[in-house]
Amino acid sequence: MTTAPMSGRKAQAARNDELILEAAREVFTADPGAPIAAVAERAGVGISALYRRYASKDALLQKLCGDGLKRYIACAEKALADHGDPWESFATFMRDLVDADTSSLTIALAGTFTPTAELYTDARRAEELGTRVHERTIEAGVLRADVSAADISLIFEELASVKLGDHDRTMQIRHRHLAMILDGLRLPPNTRPLPGPAPDASELAARWTP
CATH class of the missing domain: 1.10.10 (Arc Repressor Mutant, subunit A)
Structure with missing residues (x-):
């Protein structure tokens, strides 16, 4: 049709x-x-x-963030549907989200507008799927067990803060640094423990309260 x-x-x-x-x-x-x-x-x-x-401006911000959540959900669903090599599935998920650049919206807009019920629903779905990707990779024995799902979320925000040159150069540098980060996340022998407690989901969610 x-x-x-x-x-x-x-x-x-x-x-x-x-x-x-x-x-x-x-x-x-x-x-x-x-x-x-x-x-x-x-x-x-x-x-x-x-x-x-x-x-209104609120309506426009709600649409932007809703689209960002849907892109995140699509990336997570794609990763969960991939039953091939566990590490490559996780690494592709990370690269896809850097390309989607949903974290730039998180950094700029968290707490600046009133979320709708639909946004809360999509946010819960995104968190659930992201947690499943994280847990599956931990269970496969290829991701450091002391890295939390919230740690992963903050990695995207850190990469989103990288802005160098035009858009193409910025994305090139973000992917370069993601490759460095992935090397640190992959489970090698004799891994040193990370300092301090991991961030949790409630800390990340609190930023969305106006």
């Missing part, structure tokens, strides 16, 4: 929405306090066109 092509008006609306979300991500990761008018200007659309799609 083929999908009927959208009319010119619908196609333009879809294109505008794509431009708005791309611009919103750029604007709000750079400055979470920026006005919504800055998004319209970056996207090259009228403010009325933006407000027809998103009634």
Whole structure:
């Protein structure tokens, strides 16, 4: 079954929405306090066109974070469906999430807007799937047992803070550093214990309370 092509008006609306979300991500990761008018200007659309799609800045932030959670969920589901080499499955999961760059939104937007019930549901699903990926890799004996799922979440935030040159160069450096980190996460003999207690999920979740 083929999908009927959208009319010119619908196609333009879809294109505008794509431009708005791309611009919103750029604007709000750079400055979470920026006005919504800055998004319209970056996207090259009228403010009325933006407000027809998103009634408020909160609604736009909710959409951005919802899309980010769905990307995370898709990466985790892909990893869990991979029953090949346990380490390669985990390493691919990590690389996929660096490419998805959902943590840039976490760093910039945590606690700046009111999450919806749907966002809470997706966040619980994302946490559940991420924990399953983590536990499966531990059980396979290829990931350090003293690394928590929350440790993994913070690794993504640390990598998201790396910004060097343009987007392509930034992603190149992030993947270079991810490769270094993965070498440290893989279970070798005579591994030294990590200092201090591991962060837990409640510490990460607390940042989303406005």
